[in-house]
Amino acid sequence: MKHTQLKPFPKDFFWGASTSAYQVEGAWNEDGKGPSVIDIREKYPEGTTDYKVASDHYHRYQEDVKLMAEMGFKAYRFSIAWTRIIPNGTGEVNPKGLEFYNNLINELIKYKIEPIVTMYHFDLPYALQARGGWSNRETIDAFVEYAKVLFENYGDRVKYWLTINEQNMMIMHGKALGTLDPNLEDPDRELYQQNHHMLVAQAKAMDVCHQMLPQALIGPAPNISYIYPASSKPEDILAAQNFNSIRNWLYLDAAVYGRYNKTAWSFLEEKGYVPTIVEGDMEILKNAKPDFIAFNYYTSKTVEASNGEGNDKNNTGDQEIVIGEAGVYKGHNNPNLPKNEFGWEIDPVGFRTTLREVYDRYQLPIIITENGLGAFDKIEEDGSVRDPYRIDYLKKHLEQMQLAITDGVEVFGYCPWSAIDLISTHQGAKKRYGFIFVEREEFDLKELRRIPKQSFYWYKEVIANNGENL
Numbered sequence: 001m002k003h004t005q006l007k008p009f010p011k012d013f014f015w016g017a018s019t020s021a022y023q024v025e026g027a028w029n030e031d032g033k034g035p036s037v038i039d040i041r042e043k044y045p046e047g048t049t050d051y052k053v054a055s056d057h058y059h060r061y062q063e064d065v066k067l068m069a070e071m072g073f074k075a076y077r078f079s080i081a082w083t084r085i086i087p088n089g090t091g092e093v094n095p096k097g098l099e100f101y102n103n104l105i106n107e108l109i110k111y112k113i114e115p116i117v118t119m120y121h122f123d124l125p126y127a128l129q130a131r132g133g134w135s136n137r138e139t140i141d142a143f144v145e146y147a148k149v150l151f152e153n154y155g156d157r158v159k160y161w162l163t164i165n166e167q168n169m170m171i172m173h174g175k176a177l178g179t180l181d182p183n184l185e186d187p188d189r190e191l192y193q194q195n196h197h198m199l200v201a202q203a204k205a206m207d208v209c210h211q212m213l214p215q216a217l218i219g220p221a222p223n224i225s226y227i228y229p230a231s232s233k234p235e236d237i238l239a240a241q242n243f244n245s246i247r248n249w250l251y252l253d254a255a256v257y258g259r260y261n262k263t264a265w266s267f268l269e270e271k272g273y274v275p276t277i278v279e280g281d282m283e284i285l286k287n288a289k290p291d292f293i294a295f296n297y298y299t300s301k302t303v304e305a306s307n308g309e310g311n312d313k314n315n316t317g318d319q320e321i322v323i324g325e326a327g328v329y330k331g332h333n334n335p336n337l338p339k340n341e342f343g344w345e346i347d348p349v350g351f352r353t354t355l356r357e358v359y360d361r362y363q364l365p366i367i368i369t370e371n372g373l374g375a376f377d378k379i380e381e382d383g384s385v386r387d388p389y390r391i392d393y394l395k396k397h398l399e400q401m402q403l404a405i406t407d408g409v410e411v412f413g414y415c416p417w418s419a420i421d422l423i424s425t426h427q428g429a430k431k432r433y434g435f436i437f438v439e440r441e442e443f444d445l446k447e448l449r450r451i452p453k454q455s456f457y458w459y460k461e462v463i464a465n466n467g468e469n470l
């Protein structure tokens with residue numbers, strides 16, 4: 001639809017950006033922090049660093065928040081490391097861990113930046129994984145116990161809560177993300193059992209949040225991308241519906257309506273992945289209601305029909321590169337879209353489509369909690385960092401977001417990835433996303449100096465004008 005007039009971004013729009021604890025903080029074993037599944041990962045992809053120091057945000061959060069304030073941030077979406085708060089996953093609470101996030105939250109509030117907290121972003125306590133992780137129902141209780149500690153300690157200042165970051169990607173791409181338990185015997189089936197437990201944990205946490213903090217708002221934070229069919233062939237349309245259900249709607253239907261998406265369920269039945277659901281679970285899912293939907297969007301996906309002969313799966317997939325499922329769908333390169341340096345397609349119009357689709361299906365306000373471009377940024381001879389490609393990516397996505405708002409979609413915030421350079425989930429320190437450059441290399445930590453990039457100044461202008469004249 002072409003609009004003759006665009007609707008403006010809402011008045012109190014949350015302009016901000018995102019990070020996650022293990023990718024930005026460093027201080028991996030300081031002040032009583034316990035190990036997470038990320039810390040004990042035995043191998044990192046070749047040529048990439050670990051997360052021990054990352055961007056050293058743990059020690060430099062004040063400087064970082066000051067820069068965010070200089071950009072004019074209205075919100076900052078970050079995650080809390082479960083293992084800083086409860087080092088063993090359950091039991092004793094670590095006062096030093098509590099203190100760090102208390103300080104961070106207070107620092108944000110000092111600059112009138114709204115803290116938006118992700119409760120769990122890939123870094124499950126290792127102590128829980130050693131007892132089966134999400135395969136073990138006790139992890140549901142551990143998550144609820146942890147949630148209560150967060151609500152008790154930060155609920156007076158934190159109004160926006162996100163339960164689990166990209167649960168769908170942990171299920172579908174856990175290997176690339178480093179969250180997959182290497183000891184799982186039958187990972188394909190077991191992952192959908194884990195998924196079920198996470199859905200129950202999320203529902204319980206949303207419910208507890210509403211009971212303990214009536215003023216607070218809470219929602220899920222999956223990675224959602226609309227799936228296109230490779231052609232108008234009816235079989236390709238079906239394949240796109242299949243993948244939309246398996247990748248996207250399975251997670252949101254459960255979070256919002258408390259039910260399993262039928263197409264996704266028939267996929268689970270066909271593959272033998274049906275989880276064990278105990279009495280009361282579906283009740284719990286039904287009773288919990290999110291207040292909004294947060295989602296991460298990087299690009300659309302395209303699939304064609306899979307003829308079911310052989311296995312369409314391969315191991316090159318990551319969060320944004322489609323693999324396949326024999327007889328269900330098969331990843332397809334979209335010839336209409338350019339790709340970034342890491343092979344991810346770039347599709348701003350798909351962002352509008354995805355926003356419209358999510359709003360149509362769920363009718364809940366939306367906040368974008370990730371969107372962005374990974375690139376090999378460099379310091380120029382004059383000391384500046386120029387990233388016009390990132391500005392171009394973000395600008396085009398914001399334009400499409402405004403079109404979606406004009407289409408009627410209720411969007412209340414935009415927190416692209418990432419506020420500051422941090423370590424990629426599986427492609428190291430050289431794959432950068434931030435508005436703020438962190439001077440370090442893959443294995444040479446250098447001074448970890450902060451340098452505002454060209455995109456920093458551009459975004460500052462966008463925020464100052466509330467997105468007018470993009």
Ligand code: BGP
Nearest residue numbers: 020165166319374423424425426
């Ligand atoms: C999302 C994750 C983030 C982030 C981002 C970019 O899937 O939620 O943690 O890292 O993708 O991905 P990558 O770091 O793999 O480039």
